[in-house]
Amino acid sequence: MATSSPPPARAALLFAFAIVYVVWGSTYLGIRFAIESMPPLLMASARHLLAGLLLYGFMRARGAPKPTPSGWGSALVIGVCLLTIGNGGVTLGEQYIPSGLAALLAATVPMFLTLFSWLSGMSSRPKLGVMVGLGLGLTGVYLLASTSEAGHVALPGHETLGVACVLTAALLWSIGSLYSKKKQPSPSPFVAGSMQMICGGLVMLVAALLHGEASSFTLTTITAKSWVAFGYLVVFGSIMGFSAYIWLLRAVEPTLAGTNAFVNPVVAVLLGWAFADEPLNKQMLGGAALIVVAVVLVVLGGRTKKPQEAAALRPQVEA
DSSP, X not given: OOOOSOXXXXXXXXXXXXXXXXXXXXXXXXXXXXXXXXXXXXXXXXXXXXXXXXXXXXXXXXXXXXXXXXXXXXXXXXXXXXXXXXXXXXXXXTTTSOHHHHHHHXXXXXXXXXXXXXXTTSSOOOOHHHHHHHHHHHHHHHHHHTOSOXXXXXXXXXXXXXXXXXXXXXXXXXXXXXXXXXXXXXXXXXXXXXXXHHHHHHHHHHHHHHTTTTTTOOGGGOOHHHHHHHHHIIIIIIIIHHHXXXXXXXXXXXXXXXXXXXXXXXXXXXXXXXXXXXXXXXHHHHXXXXXXXXXXXXXXXXXXXXXXXXXXXXXXXXX
16 A cells, blocks of 8 residues: 655644544443443444444545445445444443453454464464463453452443453454455445444344344433433544544554554553543553553564554454
8 A cells, every 4th residue: 555645744643643542542431421321232333323324425425436235245244243243242341341341351352363363374373472472361351350340330240241242342353354354345444444334333223123222212311421422432433533543554554553452451441440430450450461461462473474464453443
């Protein structure tokens, strides 16, 4: 994707990195606030549908070519993995565990990507540093999952279920990311992203209806706090954050653009502690440190052949 355009201004780079680091790290807390008075799957489906339709309409109005039927098929598969199960699992999990813990568990995505990429033959066998990183990551996940302080959550007493939801989301996010490397819905990453949000949002809407979330839900029960969080997730988390990341992939090395995987969990934990009275105990800090170190080892250790591959897949987990 080489380009002859002049290098971007430093201010533009700093602004884009600030969005990718802080905004995507804050979406976990945004989800927590949104589902306080919104059904989780209905909220997530509406968020992605609205963001996808807005982005798709904007790109088509700018002259982007119409996607093919096969492109929509690929977008459906990817959207289900990344958004319906990936983001939907995180949203459901945050009913039972604090947003900071959810973000840290979601940081296992790079480890899943490294493992599945090797097992599928898409990359060579991981180096020793990568294997050490995987072990540290699993240890960190254990420390986080076994924390005794659940914090303020919608449905306390089901921490194991919350952890399982987020880890399943990370697992399917990784599978969908690897699939998307071979099946691109559109030549334009912006159009492809909007298609994935539309498809994933539609399937999530069906899941929400089957789950019975619409039966006892009325708009009048939604608090102003949840509405603000929902708007933040649509505009900043989905549209703005995703666009900033896509732009960074063209402006800097992909590995540098992917460093949000290191920063987002730390941002989420600090915001959850500062604004939502979520715990910040020694065990969580220890698990956080191990996971961050593990992500660094896994990502940097897997840069042998194509350093852009792992980073290009990682950061959408958040948003």
